[in-house]
Amino acid sequence: MDYTEKTLRRVNRYQGIIVDVSVDQVELPDGSVSFREVVDHPGGVAILPVDEQGQAWCVRQYRYPFQTHLLEIPAGKLERGEDPQACAVRELGEETGFQAGRLLPLGRVYTSPGFSQEVLHLYLALDLRAGPAHPDRGELLDVVSLPFHRLLDQVMAGEVQDGKTVAAVLKAAWLMKNGDV
């Protein structure tokens, strides 16, 4: 069935630092009128770097919304108009210092399609060359390496809970299992 909703009117309700929020009046397929709250977000990239020795490189940082430190793959927001692959190269270099000989797309994910426009582009970075990291000012994080199979175990045990990390690690594990990388 076609459940397309027609925008009747948009009201910008909040303009913030990372997100904006609008509330749209929409016409539903049955002709009735409803409201849709939409969080606008620039989207971003997330990169799983795995070196020749099978070590995965992650970042551990404080995530204020959960008041805790989380283990995640390197990631960052897209600048307006920025190409996702270029952004992945930039963020990987900034956070870990690595340059990747191969940057394989792992698809994109909609983090919360019910209300948010955030899209994350996932990559697997291989053939890594080390270089100096240069995190953004105010971006406080530790770079952590662990065997990829240990990271996968932590994902499966529910110890890694960041959505983009769960998605990228499992996609990469499935590709490796099938001999596709």
Next chain:
Amino acid sequence: MDYTEKTLRRVNRYQGIIVDVSVDQVELPDGSVSFREVVDHPGGVAILPVDEQGQAWCVRQYRYPFQTHLLEIPAGKLERGEDPQACAVRELGEETGFQAGRLLPLGRVYTSPGFSQEVLHLYLALDLRAGPAHPDRGELLDVVSLPFHRLLDQVMAGEVQDGKTVAAVLKAAWLMKNGDV
């Protein structure tokens, strides 16, 4: 390293339908002051139902933020104070009509831990008994079944892009591969 950020002051900037937004003034570990934008969300559950014949049951619905229809596993928001497992039973019944003999936790995911408090609790539903679906008023969706291995192919091909569906399908695939379910 401990990168804990101390809340100095919270300003509620937006109160909405699904989300609220606050901007907190925080003290960083080096003593400097910064701001953190936090989207408050009740969190939710998502359930991957797979029947005895190996069919996965999904929902196809219009996702207004992307102006398109998406294929996703059944899901819903937690009511305040609701137990996630009870919510999973309720949402599975409402959207598909199924009752699950076994509801296996697949862990929880933080959809956007940089700015959002949304947590999704994932489940694999097995030993399904069919019953009448009873979607919420205004919840327009089609229930779609396809072989689980086809759904996995669509996830790996990047054709399924909903984050919770990607995470749940790949976690379930990995458990099945290892003979754990």
